[in-house]
Amino acid sequence: VSPRSSAEDAARTRARIVHAAVNRASALGLESISVRDLADDLRMSKSGVIGPFKSRSELLAAALDMAITTFQSTVIEPTMRTPAGINRMADLVERWVDYLTQCPFPGGCFITAASIELDNRPGRLRDRIAQTVGRWHEFLTREVHALNPSQPVERARDAATTLIGISMATNQELQLLADPAAGPRAKRAMRMALTTFTLNPPIAPDAGKT
Amino acid sequence: VSPRSSAEDAARTRARIVHAAVNRASALGLESISVRDLADDLRMSKSGVIGPFKSRSELLAAALDMAITTFQSTVIEPTMRTPAGINRMADLVERWVDYLTQCPFPGGCFITAASIELDNRPGRLRDRIAQTVGRWHEFLTREVHALNPSQPVERARDAATTLIGISMATNQELQLLADPAAGPRAKRAMRMALTTFTLNPPIAPDAGKT
Numbered sequence: 001v002s003p004r005s006s007a008e009d010a011a012r013t014r015a016r017i018v019h020a021a022v023n024r025a026s027a028l029g030l031e032s033i034s035v036r037d038l039a040d041d042l043r044m045s046k047s048g049v050i051g052p053f054k055s056r057s058e059l060l061a062a063a064l065d066m067a068i069t070t071f072q073s074t075v076i077e078p079t080m081r082t083p084a085g086i087n088r089m090a091d092l093v094e095r096w097v098d099y100l101t102q103c104p105f106p107g108g109c110f111i112t113a114a115s116i117e118l119d120n121r122p123g124r125l126r127d128r129i130a131q132t133v134g135r136w137h138e139f140l141t142r143e144v145h146a147l148n149p150s151q152p153v154e155r156a157r158d159a160a161t162t163l164i165g166i167s168m169a170t171n172q173e174l175q176l177l178a179d180p181a182a183g184p185r186a187k188r189a190m191r192m193a194l195t196t197f198t199l200n201p202p203i204a205p206d207a208g209k210t
Numbered sequence: 211v212s213p214r215s216s217a218e219d220a221a222r223t224r225a226r227i228v229h230a231a232v233n234r235a236s237a238l239g240l241e242s243i244s245v246r247d248l249a250d251d252l253r254m255s256k257s258g259v260i261g262p263f264k265s266r267s268e269l270l271a272a273a274l275d276m277a278i279t280t281f282q283s284t285v286i287e288p289t290m291r292t293p294a295g296i297n298r299m300a301d302l303v304e305r306w307v308d309y310l311t312q313c314p315f316p317g318g319c320f321i322t323a324a325s326i327e328l329d330n331r332p333g334r335l336r337d338r339i340a341q342t343v344g345r346w347h348e349f350l351t352r353e354v355h356a357l358n359p360s361q362p363v364e365r366a367r368d369a370a371t372t373l374i375g376i377s378m379a380t381n382q383e384l385q386l387l388a389d390p391a392a393g394p395r396a397k398r399a400m401r402m403a404l405t406t407f408t409l410n411p412p413i414a415p416d417a418g419k420t
Contacts, residue, residue, distance in 0.1 A: 028331070107330050117326075162403065176339065195416060204405070
């Protein structure tokens with residue numbers, strides 16, 4: 001074989017291993033991944049599984065990166081064709097909830113599961129997921145604020161937490177409760193949070209208090 | 211010792227073991243609990259740890275039950291002195307968010323972590339957490355609907371998902387991002403969701419769409 005095609009083979013093998021790791025981790029957690037189980041899944045030797053990554057910890061980092069990239073390319077990037085505003089946000093809500101209901105990983109939202117699993121395990125994986133979640137908060141805050149720049153940024157940040165929260169509760173309703181109404185409910189709840197933010201004049205968080 | 215005090219001793223020992231198990235599980239997950247680690251934590255023998263429970267799986271079930279009971283007695287029960295309505299709900303929001311920010315368990319919200327950990331592990335623990343989460347949804351839906359019975363129940367159910375979601379996102383902001391603004395933000399976001407629900411005339415989920 002030529003050097004070119006053997007490099008392609010190596011990349012393909014690496015991608016197969018990462019894919020198998022993400023599938024296992026989405027169901028039972030990143031730390032549950034054993035090289036032996038992956039070797040069994042892929043009918044490879046343990047040294048063949050670990051070879052492209054040098055160590056199990058590099059393999060877990062590659063699995064986390066693949067899950068993050070999948071979310072970005074499925075949910076975020078396609079919306080970037082539209083300028084910031086209500087149409088782009090409506091598109092984002094559709095794609096985000098569809099990603100949860102038609103999840104590419106068997107165990108549900110990988111990033112939510114990994115963030116809970118890793119929040120008390122200091123190290124590189126935890127740093128990577130914290131950075132990813134932090135950037136997602138910042139991105140959503142900018143997107144929400146663009147819907148109604150007359151509102152304070154703090155209110156957009158509150159709305160970003162509400163949207164992320166709805167996605168987490170929806171993941172729970174899908175994965176734990178197997179509730180078929182969870183997807184449509186998530187879209188209504190997200191649209192409601194955004195509608196509230198875009199109202200003029202704005203309503204205050206305790207306007208309904210008696 | 212009299213039979214009475216030896217029964218009390220046994221109950222106290224059992225409670226100490228459950229407490230140690232909840233502390234470990236809140237940080238690293240229920241499945242991470244090993245009888246050996248608990249024995250080390252408590253300076254007991256392994257048979258002394260497992261004795262009051264018959265099996266590790268009974269011990270895990272007791273830990274989950276203790277976490278559920280702690281949430282109920284800290285957050286829900288004290289609000290029951292007030293009749294259903296905006297004051298009771300405001301009290302519930304305060305207690306719920308304070309429970310997240312001043313968490314009784316070192317690893318953060320036990321029920322969220324357990325629900326993610328167990329959602330792909332069929333069995334008694336998963337059934338118990340699914341039942342608990344399902345009842346919490348039903349309870350919140352009734353409480354929210356009481357704020358404005360002229361709204362459809364579906365809207366109250368949507369708001370319940372929004373509130374539960376905000377609590378999950380807040381747990382992430384506290385545990386993963388160590389964000390000191392997370393608590394006040396959660397209270398604002400929850401009050402906003404409730405205010406939106408109580409508005410008359412109601413706004414529709416896509417009223418802000420252009």
